[in-house]
Amino acid sequence: MSHLFEHEGADGKGYSQPDPVAPVDNLQIPSSLVRAKLPRWPRLSEPEMVRHYTWLSTRNFGIDTGFYPLGSCTMKHNPRINEVIAQLPGIADIHPLQPEHQIQGTLAIFHEMQDMLGICAGMDAVTLQPVAGAQGEFTAIRCIQEYFRGRGELGRTKVIVPDSAHGTNPASAAMAGFEIIEIPSREDGRIDLDALRAVVGDDTAAMMITNPSTLGVFEPEIAQAADIVHEAGGQMYYDGANFNAILGRTSPGLMGFDAVHYNLHKTFSQPHGGGGPGSGPIGVKSHLAKFLPGPVVKRRPILAGDQLTSVNKEWWYHWHQPENSIGKVQQWHGNSGAVVRCWAYYRRYGRELKTMSEHAVLNANYLRHKIIEEAEKIGVRHLFADGAPVDVVKHEFTISMAPMKEECGIGAMDIAKGLLDMGYMAPTVYFPLIVPECMMVEPTETESKETLDEFAKKFVEVLQEDPDVLHNAPVTTKVRRVDEVYAARNLTLSYPFDE
Amino acid sequence: MVDQLPNLGREKEMLDAMGMSSIDDLFADIPEAVRMTEELPLPPPQSEEEIISDARRLLGANVALGDRVNFLGAGLNRNYVPASVFQLVTRGEFLTSYTPYQPEVSQGMLQAMWEFQTLISELVGLEVANLSVYDGSTAAAEALTCAVRVHNRKAEQKDTVYVSELVPPSRRSVIHNYTQGGGIEVKTLHHNSDGTLNLDSLSQAAGSCGIYVEQPNPLGILDGGLTRVKEIIGENTAFVVGVAPVSLGVIEAPGNYNADIVVGEGQALGSPITYGGPLYGIFACTKTYLRQMPGRIVGRSIDVDDKEAFCLTLSTREQHIRRHRATSNICTNETLIALMGAMHMSLLGPEGLEKLAQRNMAACQLAKQKLSEISTIAIPHRNNSHFNEFVVELPGSAAECIAYLDTQGLIGGFDLSAWYPERKNWLLVSFSDQTKATEIELLAAHLAVWSASLVQGVSA
Numbered sequence: 001m002s003h004l005f006e007h008e009g010a011d012g013k014g015y016s017q018p019d020p021v022a023p024v025d026n027l028q029i030p031s032s033l034v035r036a037k038l039p040r041w042p043r044l045s046e047p048e049m050v051r052h053y054t055w056l057s058t059r060n061f062g063i064d065t066g067f068y069p070l071g072s073c074t075m076k077h078n079p080r081i082n083e084v085i086a087q088l089p090g091i092a093d094i095h096p097l098q099p100e101h102q103i104q105g106t107l108a109i110f111h112e113m114q115d116m117l118g119i120c121a122g123m124d125a126v127t128l129q130p131v132a133g134a135q136g137e138f139t140a141i142r143c144i145q146e147y148f149r150g151r152g153e154l155g156r157t158k159v160i161v162p163d164s165a166h167g168t169n170p171a172s173a174a175m176a177g178f179e180i181i182e183i184p185s186r187e188d189g190r191i192d193l194d195a196l197r198a199v200v201g202d203d204t205a206a207m208m209i210t211n212p213s214t215l216g217v218f219e220p221e222i223a224q225a226a227d228i229v230h231e232a233g234g235q236m237y238y239d240g241a242n243f244n245a246i247l248g249r250t251s252p253g254l255m256g257f258d259a260v261h262y263n264l265h266k267t268f269s270q271p272h273g274g275g276g277p278g279s280g281p282i283g284v285k286s287h288l289a290k291f292l293p294g295p296v297v298k299r300r301p302i303l304a305g306d307q308l309t310s311v312n313k314e315w316w317y318h319w320h321q322p323e324n325s326i327g328k329v330q331q332w333h334g335n336s337g338a339v340v341r342c343w344a345y346y347r348r349y350g351r352e353l354k355t356m357s358e359h360a361v362l363n364a365n366y367l368r369h370k371i372i373e374e375a376e377k378i379g380v381r382h383l384f385a386d387g388a389p390v391d392v393v394k395h396e397f398t399i400s401m402a403p404m405k406e407e408c409g410i411g412a413m414d415i416a417k418g419l420l421d422m423g424y425m426a427p428t429v430y431f432p433l434i435v436p437e438c439m440m441v442e443p444t445e446t447e448s449k450e451t452l453d454e455f456a457k458k459f460v461e462v463l464q465e466d467p468d469v470l471h472n473a474p475v476t477t478k479v480r481r482v483d484e485v486y487a488a489r490n491l492t493l494s495y496p497f498d499e
Numbered sequence: 500m501v502d503q504l505p506n507l508g509r510e511k512e513m514l515d516a517m518g519m520s521s522i523d524d525l526f527a528d529i530p531e532a533v534r535m536t537e538e539l540p541l542p543p544p545q546s547e548e549e550i551i552s553d554a555r556r557l558l559g560a561n562v563a564l565g566d567r568v569n570f571l572g573a574g575l576n577r578n579y580v581p582a583s584v585f586q587l588v589t590r591g592e593f594l595t596s597y598t599p600y601q602p603e604v605s606q607g608m609l610q611a612m613w614e615f616q617t618l619i620s621e622l623v624g625l626e627v628a629n630l631s632v633y634d635g636s637t638a639a640a641e642a643l644t645c646a647v648r649v650h651n652r653k654a655e656q657k658d659t660v661y662v663s664e665l666v667p668p669s670r671r672s673v674i675h676n677y678t679q680g681g682g683i684e685v686k687t688l689h690h691n692s693d694g695t696l697n698l699d700s701l702s703q704a705a706g707s708c709g710i711y712v713e714q715p716n717p718l719g720i721l722d723g724g725l726t727r728v729k730e731i732i733g734e735n736t737a738f739v740v741g742v743a744p745v746s747l748g749v750i751e752a753p754g755n756y757n758a759d760i761v762v763g764e765g766q767a768l769g770s771p772i773t774y775g776g777p778l779y780g781i782f783a784c785t786k787t788y789l790r791q792m793p794g795r796i797v798g799r800s801i802d803v804d805d806k807e808a809f810c811l812t813l814s815t816r817e818q819h820i821r822r823h824r825a826t827s828n829i830c831t832n833e834t835l836i837a838l839m840g841a842m843h844m845s846l847l848g849p850e851g852l853e854k855l856a857q858r859n860m861a862a863c864q865l866a867k868q869k870l871s872e873i874s875t876i877a878i879p880h881r882n883n884s885h886f887n888e889f890v891v892e893l894p895g896s897a898a899e900c901i902a903y904l905d906t907q908g909l910i911g912g913f914d915l916s917a918w919y920p921e922r923k924n925w926l927l928v929s930f931s932d933q934t935k936a937t938e939i940e941l942l943a944a945h946l947a948v949w950s951a952s953l954v955q956g957v958s959a
Contacts, residue, residue, distance in 0.1 A: 004614045004845060014851040015581050020861035021936040022868075027749065027860050028884035030723030035751045038849035039621035049845050050583055053611070057590040060607030064591025073597050077503060081547045083589060086773075090558025093565050096775030097573055097913055099905070102562035106774060109557055119540060131633045131776060132831040134818070142676055168830050170823035177680030180823040218528045247539075249526050254533040265831065272597040273835025274608040275630070275795065277777035309560040327672030331636035332575075332775025340558075347550045349501050351541040359504045361525045362513055369517045392525050416601065426601050431819070448505035449513060472803075477603040479808040484602075487800035487812040491789075493627055494617035 002055060005495040009043035040497055059478045060274070061425050067451050069367075071396045071428035071440025072166070072214060074244050074266035076360075079348065082269070082341040091340045096332035100318050101307040106336065107317030109343050110297040113281075116346055120353065121240070121260045122253015123283030125322075127292040129334040133241055136261025136280030137172035137208070142326045143284060143291035144206050144235045144259065145176055150291075150324060156205040156234070162191060164215060164432040169208040169239055178205060185434055189215040189388035196228050204234035211238065211255060212245050212394035214432040214440070215387050216364065226256025235259065235288075243267045244444070245361055245395035248354025252283075259284045268342035270335075279338035293329050295319035359445035360395040363452060367443050368397045370456035380463045383407065387435040396442035400435050408467045412437040417473040417481060418462040424455065501544050562910075564772070568938045569910040572888050572929025573667075574635070574717070575775065578745065578767045578855070579932060584842045593838060598795075598831075602810040603802075609809035612834065613797040615841040619783050622747050622844075622852075623761040624754025628783035629794040631837040632829060635764030636670045638780030639711055639741050640677035641793040641827055642760045645784070646709030646737035647683055648791040648826065653735050655706030661688045663696065663712045667918045674711075688712065694720040694880045701731050709737030709760075714753065715746060717918070718927070719863070719888035720880055729757035737788070744768050744781060746886045748856025760784040767931075768847075769840035779833035779840060790816065793827030855932055856886075862930035862939070863887055869943040870928075875950035879925075888929040890915065891946070895953045897926040903949050909942065 044052065062068070068075040086092065090105055100107065114126040130136040141159065148156045159173035160181045170180045183195040191209070200207075207229045212218045219225070226236045238252035238260035244267045252260040264270055264279035272278075284292065299315040302308065306316050349356050375381040387398025405411040416426035416439070428440040443452060462470070474480060506513060510522060519525065526534075545553070564577050588594065592607060599605030612630040619628035632638045643660045651657055662674060664687045671685075678685055688710060689700035696712055704710045710732060715721050729738045740753040742763040753761045765779040766772065784792055790813065798812030818825040847855060863885050870891060871878050877892040893900050897914040904911030915925035928942070 005617065009848070012848070012850040012854075014848040015846045017579075017851065017854050017858065017932070020854075020858045021934065021939070022861040022865040024857040024861050027857065028864060029749060029860075030721060030884060032723040032726040032756070033721055033751045035747065035749055035853075036755065038748070038853055039618070039752070041618060041621060041847070041849045041852065042845060043848040043850075044845055046581075046583055046846065049842065050587065052845070053587045053842060054590070056607035056611050057587075057592040058607065059605075059610070060592040060596050061601075061604035062592045062595035064595045068595075068597075070597060070600075075595075075597060078595055079503065079547070080589075081551055083594075085551060085554040085558070087585070088554065088558045089563035089565055090555075090561040092771040092773050093563040093577070094561050094774045095564055095569075095571050095575060095577075095772050095910075097571055098562065098564075098910065099901075102910075103774075105557035105560040116541060132829070134828040134830045135633065135637075138676075138828055167818035167820070167822045167825070168828050171818035171821075171825040171828035174823035174825075175677070175680050175828050177682065220528060220530050223530065223533055246529075248535060250529050250533050250535050254535060256533075271594045271835070272831075274593055274596045274605075274612075274838065275598045275834035276832040277834075277836060278831035311557055311560040327676055328636070328669050329673060329676055330634055330776065331667075331669040331673055332634075332778075335776040336774035337777050340554075344550050344554060347542075347545045347553065348503060348547075350544040351539045352501050352544050353539060353541070355501055355504065355507075358522050358525070359506055359510075362506065362510060362522065365517060365525055366513045390528070392528055417603070420601060420604050425604065428600070445504055445506075449509055451505075474603050478606050479603055479802040479804075479806055481803050482602040482808040482810045483800050483802065484810050484812065487798035487810050490800075491812070492799040493613070493796060493812075494620045495614070 002052060004042050004052060007042040007044045007048055009045060013043035013045055015046060066423055067447060067455055068425040069427045069441045069443050070425060071442040072241060074442060074444055076269055076444040077446035078269050078271040079345065082344045085344050086337045086341050091337060104309045104311040104317055107297050108311050109340060111299055111317055113339055113343050114297060117262055117281055118283055120247055120251065121283045122251035123260060124286040125289035125292060126281055126283045127296050128281045128339050129293045129330055130280040130282060131330050131335045132278040133261055133263040133280040134168040134172055135329055136282045137168055137239065138175055139293055139329050140237055140259040140261055140282045141173050141176045143288050146291045146324060146326050147288055148205060155203055158203045159205055160199055160207040162209055164213050164434050165208060166214065166239060166241060173208060189213065189217055191219050191221060191225055193221055193224055193228065196225055200228055200232035200234060202233060204229065204232045206235040206237050208237040208239060210242050212242050215398050216393040216396035217388045217390050218394055222255045241266065242395060245357060247357040249357060259288055264338055264342040268345045270338040270341050277335050277338055279335040290323040291326055292322045293327060294321040294325040296322065356445055363443045363445055363447055364393055364395050364397055367452045367456060368393060370453060371459055374456045374460040378460060380460060383463050387438060396440060398435050398438050398440045401437035401439060405437050410467050410470050412439050414470040415439065415462055418465055418470045420474040421476045422458045422462065564910065567908055567910045568941055570912045570928045570942060571910045573913045573927055574764060575772045576767050576887055576929060576931040577772060577933050580769055580843055581846050584769060584839050587842060588835065588839050599811060602808065606809060609797050611838055611841055613799060613809050615837050616797060618841055618844045619781055622744060623742065623783045624752030625761055625783040626786050627789050629792060629796050631833045632780035632782050632794050633833060634778040634780045635741060635762065636673040638762035638782050639670060640674045642739045642762050643674060643678055643709055643711055644681060645788055645791050645793065646739060647681060649788055650708040650735050650737060654708050658682050659684045659686060659707040661686045661704040661707055661710040663688045665690055665717045667717055694718050694883055695722045695724050698724060698731060701728060705732045705736060707736055709739055711739045713741040715743055715886040718880060718890050719885040721750060721884045721886055726756040743886060745856050745859055748852035749860060760788060765840050769843035770836050777833055777836050779836040791826055794829050794832055858932040860886055862934040865936065866930050866939045869939050870946065873943060873947045875954045876946055887931060888927055891926045891928055893924045893926055894950050896923050900926055900949055904945055907945050909945060
């Protein structure tokens with residue numbers, strides 16, 4: 001165990017800095033504001049700092065380390081050229097308040113991304129400003145809120161979410177001030193149209209839903225659901241977390257949605273960075289476009305007097321403030337670095353984005369099939385149940401470990417820890433909440449058949465493991481099972497200097 | 500042909516194994532009525548070489564700050580970030596991991612974020628810090644909603660918070676969007692003509708749920724009066740301060756003058772400006788606010804062998820468990836950028852931070868001295884102390900001055916009429932550790948020439 005704060009080198013250790021441009025013995029600081037005591041930061045030389053963080057990195061599992069089938073998170077390979085591009089000074093070293101003529105290249109990329117995202121989702125207008133999926137949800141719900149306020153429909157105070165929804169859906173709508181109506185899913189995990197009909201009315205603002213659902217299942221009655229909500233005067237919101245499943249095959253626009261967020265970091269591979277940054281643009285139909293956060297990028301033909309750059313062959317790119325904009329959700333223009341990375345990713349596929357989704361779905365179905373086949377081969381198929389009884393899934397699938405839990409007390413978490421011992425990241429566990437002892441598996445399109453074959457075998461091996469071994473798993477990891485209750489009861493949220 | 504798909508060309512083999520005959524079988528569950536029948540109207544796929552070439556062409560057409568002499572800041576400063584930070588952060592184990600739901604294989608990022616929390620706690624002088632929110636603006640907004648959750652029951656002014664009138668419209672707008680859903684009224688705190696907070700105006704905020712001010716404020720002013728804020732607003736009103744983190748190498752930590760919540764834009768520590776994102780928002784508070792704070796928190800724990808281990812904690816505040824009753828909808832945050840911040844802070848050490856702050860302040864002070872020698876311009880808050888930036892009052896419009904400086908190869912600063920429409924002649928000029936004395940001389944020379952031409956024009 002190495003602690004950063006145990007590095008207590010000599011005063012002034014660290015990287016050397018040039019001297020100030022002027023003497024600092026008479027810095028003008030109000031006497032009440034002179035810092036009395038410097039922070040207790042460590043003192044490291046560069047070699048020590050590099051070794052500390054390299055050591056930490058060896059204690060962390062990423063996609064580069066191994067198979068990362070974390071359902072709902074789309075952990076696909078992150079091409080490194082995107083990182084190189086994001087370091088170019090034309091994006092890393094530009095300021096959001098620079099005048100338009102100095103940033104035509106960035107605006108051109110943003111414009112291309114707005115267009116591409118609109119095309120893929122069947123939406124009329126796009127903003128790149130929201131910086132994460134949850135913020136995209138919130139932004140779109142705010143646009144819908146202002147839309148209804150503009151129409152004087154102030155009684156539309158409720159947002160409907162299925163019980164299988166991502167937690168961010170109800171949290172985002174509640175943050176915008178809406179009351180949440182949760183509707184139960186059918187036994188097979190699909191949307192219950194009768195339950196939906198029972199709750200819609202003139203107080204309905206919107207329904208938030210993802211399709212394929214969090215069970216990895218396409219909702220065949222989505223258009224009917226959209227009709228029910230629209231007939232009641234509500235808006236349809238598409239949670240784009242699962243967009244990787246359907247690109248080029250269908251679109252939220254075709255399904256009848258009015259607004260959508262994209263998780264660029266999932267679908268277009270901005271590295272997830274241990275928890276962020278992400279990027280959560282939204283797309284809307286034309287009736288919501290004037291409410292988008294501003295500004296958005298537009299272009300017009302070149303005019304005499306424009307300060308042209310090599311980018312301006314025909315078009316001049318400029319910022320545009322939507323007429324009834326809800327304002328800002330991030331004070332600048334969103335996670336531009338992520339947008340540029342995702343632009344590079346999109347360019348790699350272009351019109352063949354469909355192939356990307358097809359392979360995501362191919363891999364998910366193949367893995368599901370292989371796991372069942374391997375389990376049947378050795379007689380352990382009865383230990384788990386399908387999260388949703390369907391012939392085909394989309395980009396992910398869910399299985400319930402409830403039967404195994406009943407038979408030998410081994411549940412989803414134990415299986416997850418057993419998989420860690422096999423060298424894998426575990427699937428998402430205990431989500432969606434409607435599937436008991438749920439494991440949610442999303443292989444993504446960037447895993448080879450061999451990886452999937454091997455994982456299926458290992459997964460079934462874990463099922464046959466001695467329950468005591470699984471209760472004790474993991475044993476091969478840097479630390480063994482971590483006591484989360486202890487952490488909450490003995491809150492130590494920073495280094496205890498006095499310990 | 501796309502090159503990111505290991506199973507390209509093996510589709511048939513995999514479909515055969517499943518007893519399927521075509522990829523279409525996998526999408527048979529999508530009703531015909533909603534199927535996309537046309538090809539996506541997009542260009543063909545590109546190779547890595549073509550993409551980098553296009554990226555260089557497009558982004559190369561931009562003017563990078565480093566290509567020019569730059570005085571544009573307005574809250575984002577072009578500080579030097581050591582090379583080792585950029586090298587280390589590309590380690591795939593960090594870069595390609597996600598939220599550490601499985602702590603046993605995520606100890607690296609968990610420990611790094613626990614250390615980050617400690618670095619931030621020490622920096623701002625508060626007991627608790629989370630592992631980042633999106634940026635400085637959402638940090639401020641989430642601090643105010645947090646303050647309402649904590650204080651509303653006892654507050655005399657229910658559902659009410661106060662925000663400094665100097666806070667720029669962009670940040671105000673974020674605050675509005677985050678607070679309006681809770682029916683929170685955002686009232687205004689006024690400032691004196693010298694830019695400091697008006698303490699009489701502040702006294703009206705006593706009994707509300709919280710107040711938000713910035714130190715340095717958006718005009719770059721360091722306000723000594725803020726050390727008296729807490730005694731004026733009282734125990735049941737949250738004192739929220741937005742900071743420029745580098746300044747805290749010389750300026751007192753707000754926790755030590757009784758701030759309850761400290762937020763800020765972390766960017767200057769660890770991250771390039773990157774056109775305003777990704778950045779990272781700092782969020783720290785006293786224990787009173789802990790259970791109502793947004794975002795993820797790492798705690799120290801033990802494993803089954805009693806070995807020290809780290810994991811996410813207090814997750815019951817969060818959306819994936821609490822759903823619509825969560826303290827915030829935030830899920831994905833800015834962990835990787837916060838990690839860059841932690842690396843930068845580690846390399847600085849306490850004295851390094853102090854020196855960095857002194858360099859920033861010295862550049863600002865030298866510039867103030869040089870520009871105050873020019874008789875045709877004025878420095879309205881000249882007697883205040885400043886960090887990173889100050890206002891120059893011009894004899895003509897700031898927009899025209901910036902356009903002139905642009906023709907001379909300078910990014911001249913920020914036209915404050917964009918924030919305060921009545922201030923047509925206010926130019927906000929920014930200086931950082933990257934500002935050289937010769938660059939300050941150059942700015943002074945150009946401002947002298949431009950303003951003199953204007954003054955002569957007027958008198959003629």
